Amino acid sequence: MSEIFHQVGEELLLLDGWQGVVAGFTTKQGGVSDPPFATFNVGLHVGDANPSVESNRRKLAGLLQFPIERWVCSEQTHGSRIEKVTRCDAGKGALHLETAIADTDGLYTEEAGILLALCFADCVPLYFAAPNHGMIGVAHAGWKGTVKNIAGEMVRLWRHNEQIPLDEVVVAIGPSIGSCCYIVDDRVMEAAEKALGMKEALPYREVSIGQYALDLKELNRLLLIKEGVPEQQIHMSHYCTSCTKDLFFSHRRDRGRTGRMMAFIGRKEE
Numbered sequence: 001m002s003e004i005f006h007q008v009g010e011e012l013l014l015l016d017g018w019q020g021v022v023a024g025f026t027t028k029q030g031g032v033s034d035p036p037f038a039t040f041n042v043g044l045h046v047g048d049a050n051p052s053v054e055s056n057r058r059k060l061a062g063l064l065q066f067p068i069e070r071w072v073c074s075e076q077t078h079g080s081r082i083e084k085v086t087r088c089d090a091g092k093g094a095l096h097l098e099t100a101i102a103d104t105d106g107l108y109t110e111e112a113g114i115l116l117a118l119c120f121a122d123c124v125p126l127y128f129a130a131p132n133h134g135m136i137g138v139a140h141a142g143w144k145g146t147v148k149n150i151a152g153e154m155v156r157l158w159r160h161n162e163q164i165p166l167d168e169v170v171v172a173i174g175p176s177i178g179s180c181c182y183i184v185d186d187r188v189m190e191a192a193e194k195a196l197g198m199k200e201a202l203p204y205r206e207v208s209i210g211q212y213a214l215d216l217k218e219l220n221r222l223l224l225i226k227e228g229v230p231e232q233q234i235h236m237s238h239y240c241t242s243c244t245k246d247l248f249f250s251h252r253r254d255r256g257r258t259g260r261m262m263a264f265i266g267r268k269e270e
């Protein structure tokens with residue numbers, strides 16, 4: 001199977017085939033931050049010196065040709081709260097944490113001209129689009145957001161609040177820690193089983209007593225299918241953020257002291 005993201009320069013992975021939409025994921029290359037945030041850290045909350053993060057974010061704005069005043073960022077808390085945003089929200093969290101949309105792990109909009117942006121270092125980035133409705137969204141799903149089913153929550157909001165039929169929704173599951181590198185305990189497995197509602201379908205492998213290699217990307221895919229998104233409209237990246245050391249920061253691999261990548265999605269104004 002081919003990879004759904006393709007690398008552009010050293011800084012970017014872009015999502016293929018979503019017409020009129022700029023969507024992708026940053027790498028850790030091409031920025032100005034010092035170790036352990038070297039070099040393209042875009043997280044404002046990780047203890048990296050602010051001028052570096054701002055410089056990295058401004059570089060990304062230039063690469064995407066999406067002015068930083070048009071970005072919308074949220075304060076991510078591993079919850080499942082999702083907010084619909086508009087141009088009135090433009091600039092929130094773009095350069096300062098204090099202005100970010102509070103306690104929110106998913107953003108969506110039907111307006112062109114704003115870039116929805118969230119930070120990642122192993123958690124699963126979820127990209128949503130309904131091309132016929134101009135709707136786009138992004139969500140942050142670590143194990144907590146995954147078992148709280150933020151993926152399902154996004155498509156439920158689109159269905160009920162925006163009247164979008166689920167057969168018009170496409171989803172991309174981006175680079176995150178893979179089951180090759182992600183070991184969890186019984187507590188996480190129990191929450192995952194509860195979320196999916198069936199143990200036999202859980203995507204995991206027991207590696208030792210009480211230790212499981214869990215496939216978070218696949219779990220999100222199964223939750224989306226359960227919610228009613230057609231399987232053939234859900235696409236998944238193969239990248240593991242922990243294995244692919246030269247491209248990605250990894251919270252687990254780097255033992256918590258590391259930078260963040262950004263998942264972004266926006267529609268340019270005509």
Ligand SMILES: [Zn+2]
Pocket residue numbers: 177178179180181240241242243244
């Ligand atoms: Zn891996």
